[in-house]
Amino acid sequence: MTRLIFLGPPGAGKGTQAKNLAEFLQIPHISTGDILRQAIQDQTNLGMQAQSFMDKGELVPDKLVEDMVEERLKQPDAQTGWILDGFPRKVTQAKFLGGLLINLHEGGEKVINLDAPDAVVIKRLLGRGRKDDTEEVIRRRLEIYRDETAPLINYYSDRQQLLTVNGNQSQEEVFSDLKNIIAA
Ligand code: ADP
Numbered sequence: 141m142t143r144l145i146f147l148g149p150p151g152a153g154k155g156t157q158a159k160n161l162a163e164f165l166q167i168p169h170i171s172t173g174d175i176l177r178q179a180i181q182d183q184t185n186l187g188m189q190a191q192s193f194m195d196k197g198e199l200v201p202d203k204l205v206e207d208m209v210e211e212r213l214k215q216p217d218a219q220t221g222w223i224l225d226g227f228p229r230k231v232t233q234a235k236f237l238g239g240l241l242i243n244l245h246e247g248g249e250k251v252i253n254l255d256a257p258d259a260v261v262i263k264r265l266l267g268r269g270r271k272d273d274t275e276e277v278i279r280r281r282l283e284i285y286r287d288e289t290a291p292l293i294n295y296y297s298d299r300q301q302l303l304t305v306n307g308n309q310s311q312e313e314v315f316s317d318l319k320n321i322i323a324a
Contacts, residue, residue, distance in 0.1 A: 142167060142221040142322065143246060145228070145237075147292055148254035149285045150278070151261030151268075152307040153314060157254065158225040161318055168217050172205055172226035175212070197272055197280035199229060199288065206236050213244060230288040234295055251296040252318065256307035258282060 142165050146154045155171060162169035176194060179187030186208065190200045209227050212218065228234040241247055265278045272281070296302040305317045 141248070142223075143249035144223045144322070145249055145251045145296075146223065146225045146254060147251055147289065147296070148307060149256065149258070149261050149289075150281045151265040152254045152256040153264075153311065154225050154254055156311065157307075157314055157318060158223045160315055161322075162223045164319070165221065165223075167221035167223060168215075169223050169225060170209070170212050170218070170227075172209065172224075172229075174225075175208060176200060176205075194272055195277070197277040197284065199284060202230075202232055202236070205229075206233065209237070210240055213240065213246075228292060231291055231295060234292055249301065250303055250322070251292075251301045252321070253293055253296075253302055253304045254307040254314070255304060260308050 144158075144161070146158045148154050155173070158171065159169045176187070176190045180191050180194070181187070186204060189204060193200045205227060209224070213222065224237075228237050241249065261282070262278060265273050266275065272278075293302065303321050305314060305321060307314060309317070
């Protein structure tokens, strides 16, 4: 049973690696960013509430993402493990997730910190060209990452759940490190 949380700055390669690893492990890749972007495209209630926050690079309110994650983790395909990508993104969300996993009788989750320097992630994001990948919005997302998300590194390291992988390598090298670290 593998339950993994991917942490790391935007542009560290979380999305790509989480997707590949989930495929390799045959467990669902649960990306809150992907779910929210799909909701915007489908013009659902959730999507309409989330859009203005995402366009500015701000975090979507906790309640919206927390309900969304709870619902997703209760789906049948998530009973054999999962990879969470983009959640939790702040300490309040991490506490929510901890409580939820206790309620669902799930545990043993590991957190992978995929790290890369600012200069590297900015260059990658500018080359990607998603709607929220303009210079100003990227700067805001990195600021939020530093203020709200990076504290989760200590949070999970204090709980002996943290594993760190260097994201400043080729995709193949990162993937190989990930496979090694979860097998160890
Ligand atoms: P990246 O990590 O590359 O910036 P994501 O696809 O993970 O991109 O997230 C894109 C946007 O979706 C975020 O900037 C934020 O607005 C919203 N979002 C995703 N996950 C969360 C979350 N856990 N809490 C609040 N907002 C979120």
